Amino acid sequence: MCLKPVRASGCVALVMGLLLLLGTGCSGGGGGSQDGRITLRFQSLAWQQESVAANKALVKEWNATHPDVKVEYVQGSWDSVHDQLLTSFEGGEAPDIIHDASDDLADFAYGGYLADLRTLLPARLKSDIPQHSWDAVTFGGGVYGVPFLQEPRVLIANAGWLKASGVRIPTPERPWTWDEFRAIAKRLSGKGRYGVAWPLREPVSATLNLSLSTGGQLFHRGADGKVTVRFDTADAVVPRTVHDEVNTDRSASSATLGMGGSDTLPGFFGGKYAMVPLGFSYRQQIVQQAPKGFDWQVLPAPAGADGLTQGVSPQTLSIAADSPHKKEAAAFVDFLLRPENMVRLALGDWMLPTGTEALKDPALHTAKNGWATGAALASHLRPAPAQSVRGYPEWKDKVATPAFQEYYSGAIGLAELRKRLVRDGNLVLARYQR
Amino acid sequence: MKTRKGARAGQYLALLAYLVFLAFPFLWLISTAFKPARELASLHPTWIPRSPTLANFRQAFDEQPLLHAALNSLLAALGAAVVAVLIATPMAYVMARHRTPMAKAATGWVVVSQAFPFVLVIIPLFLVLKNLRLIDSLLGLVMVYVVWALPFALWMLVGYVRAVPAELEEAAAVDGAGRARTLLSVTAPLLAPGIVATALFAFISAWNEFFFALVLLKTPERQTLPVVLTHFIGAEGVADLGPLAAAATLATLPSLVVFAIIQKRITGGMLAGAVKS
Numbered sequence: 001m002c003l004k005p006v007r008a009s010g011c012v013a014l015v016m017g018l019l020l021l022l023g024t025g026c027s028g029g030g031g032g033s034q035d036g037r038i039t040l041r042f043q044s045l046a047w048q049q050e051s052v053a054a055n056k057a058l059v060k061e062w063n064a065t066h067p068d069v070k071v072e073y074v075q076g077s078w079d080s081v082h083d084q085l086l087t088s089f090e091g092g093e094a095p096d097i098i099h100d101a102s103d104d105l106a107d108f109a110y111g112g113y114l115a116d117l118r119t120l121l122p123a124r125l126k127s128d129i130p131q132h133s134w135d136a137v138t139f140g141g142g143v144y145g146v147p148f149l150q151e152p153r154v155l156i157a158n159a160g161w162l163k164a165s166g167v168r169i170p171t172p173e174r175p176w177t178w179d180e181f182r183a184i185a186k187r188l189s190g191k192g193r194y195g196v197a198w199p200l201r202e203p204v205s206a207t208l209n210l211s212l213s214t215g216g217q218l219f220h221r222g223a224d225g226k227v228t229v230r231f232d233t234a235d236a237v238v239p240r241t242v243h244d245e246v247n248t249d250r251s252a253s254s255a256t257l258g259m260g261g262s263d264t265l266p267g268f269f270g271g272k273y274a275m276v277p278l279g280f281s282y283r284q285q286i287v288q289q290a291p292k293g294f295d296w297q298v299l300p301a302p303a304g305a306d307g308l309t310q311g312v313s314p315q316t317l318s319i320a321a322d323s324p325h326k327k328e329a330a331a332f333v334d335f336l337l338r339p340e341n342m343v344r345l346a347l348g349d350w351m352l353p354t355g356t357e358a359l360k361d362p363a364l365h366t367a368k369n370g371w372a373t374g375a376a377l378a379s380h381l382r383p384a385p386a387q388s389v390r391g392y393p394e395w396k397d398k399v400a401t402p403a404f405q406e407y408y409s410g411a412i413g414l415a416e417l418r419k420r421l422v423r424d425g426n427l428v429l430a431r432y433q434r
Numbered sequence: 435m436k437t438r439k440g441a442r443a444g445q446y447l448a449l450l451a452y453l454v455f456l457a458f459p460f461l462w463l464i465s466t467a468f469k470p471a472r473e474l475a476s477l478h479p480t481w482i483p484r485s486p487t488l489a490n491f492r493q494a495f496d497e498q499p500l501l502h503a504a505l506n507s508l509l510a511a512l513g514a515a516v517v518a519v520l521i522a523t524p525m526a527y528v529m530a531r532h533r534t535p536m537a538k539a540a541t542g543w544v545v546v547s548q549a550f551p552f553v554l555v556i557i558p559l560f561l562v563l564k565n566l567r568l569i570d571s572l573l574g575l576v577m578v579y580v581v582w583a584l585p586f587a588l589w590m591l592v593g594y595v596r597a598v599p600a601e602l603e604e605a606a607a608v609d610g611a612g613r614a615r616t617l618l619s620v621t622a623p624l625l626a627p628g629i630v631a632t633a634l635f636a637f638i639s640a641w642n643e644f645f646f647a648l649v650l651l652k653t654p655e656r657q658t659l660p661v662v663l664t665h666f667i668g669a670e671g672v673a674d675l676g677p678l679a680a681a682a683t684l685a686t687l688p689s690l691v692v693f694a695i696i697q698k699r700i701t702g703g704m705l706a707g708a709v710k711s
Contacts, residue, residue, distance in 0.1 A: 045669075047665055047666065048674070049497060049674075052497065075654055075662075078668055079671070080648050083553075083648075087556055088649070088652075093564065260672070262672050266477045269476075270477030288471045289475035
């Protein structure tokens, strides 16, 4: 250390050396064009090994065939993308092409940070993706992202346990009703084992998305364009099922209510739970982590009055409004989302593509690892409720999350849940809609 | 006598319990880093991996540029520690030795500045650094880390300076030493443990810092270790646990090594016998 007087010159040398190294060797270049070439930065949130590989391979293929437009792959992270993008937008330093999820786009779209893609995208891509998927990325009349991957919630089941119990195995053509699901979960329970484990650390989106199957909307837009919260009979079916399974039937473990999806897997593999409602991509973890010989299968989530309909927040690709090369960025997005490439991305992420052409690929219709069951659900997926409702994040964090958590744990009843979601919720939304 | 022995035993027990409590997360992290995926998802977790594997380390290195990120972290943390100490030491000396209203106001400001949350300063800071062309630069990051570490470093060092008896400096002056000579030959060596402790604080806080690095560095080649570690985490908090634990284990090692090397400086007790009685 630079403490003694005799070492003062060494200390100065060390500091100068460090500053030189930091200043010259590692300073930012500022991006932009080099040698007349355009350089685009593509921030990807891919994180699983196969998914990162697929994204990087596609970037490499693009760069090999487009000498004038180089794409630079930048690794982002789901955990921090919102804060990181917000700061980058404010500072005018955002990546040109942005990977995110549709439920994160509203603030950025209304804030003018994202380019309206309506005139930038080719007709092929526009017509390949169904309108209900475009609805998830349409804000105030503009389109601010291309929805390309989506993930339904499914039931991952212990196949051996289900077979041994003799219950009817549901299919996308003949799914369980919510009442049937509750009865079967009860039948599978007993002796310290549970029919189902609900991982509901984040209870709001899971509840609202599944409630679309029963016709639950919760958010209703009036003629004046203002949104209000209502909690009707249809909205109560899914919450009541979960509540009763935990508190009345004891067919669902109360311990898992505070868990994330991954946390329930040890218990699932260990034979504590017969079924776990999880996102479709969790299959990858199951393939990696399940004990050898563990027999599992993918079942559709229960159906209600609106069939298998459920809400999803598709993964999206957007273009920054500040990007000086929007046309080139759109061309890269188009390349990345060609049907054959969309399939590669979907397989890498263990999700479903939104594109109708990509969805036809035989690789997505194999029985192995439940691909066929998931693919059969694709046409039933709709934008998650309230994606475009301003104030939804505050309603979710301050009102709905604690209310659902207390209801599911049995601390409050349905009337109190309704009161909080509606009365407190509308107070929050009103502040955003003055 | 028996009561005293009992109390001593109780103290040791409490200390042991505290050490176990502190060590548990790190030991569990190491254990996790060596477990294969199937063992990680076991309902009955074990301390010692049943089938230890290096696969998580291999995967972590294959997927992310960990060594490069570690080098970036090391440069940023070393730069922050050295510069923060160089700036804070003379400032602390002035604040400790000259108790003027200005020094008191400065101390008050230092305390208040600790209460600012990161999110409050990040956007103005981002814009300032952008104008200086220091976005996406380790030099810019080091400047931020220095500014962020400075108040606390200053606060720490003021205490250390006050612990050095002014009589020693007066004695050196009586013996004919000039101001500079007194500071360099008398005060600085006695301050060594404090300076080392402060440098350590600045190093570790910069080494572990995530948010500024996330926001200020764009190019993958310049990202620091905490930012790269988040690449093992997916949506809704799902994590690739094995590689993440392996990478996190490696990330903790430099802090431990630095601490092990310089801890003697902190506990050396260099003031012992400095004042003649």
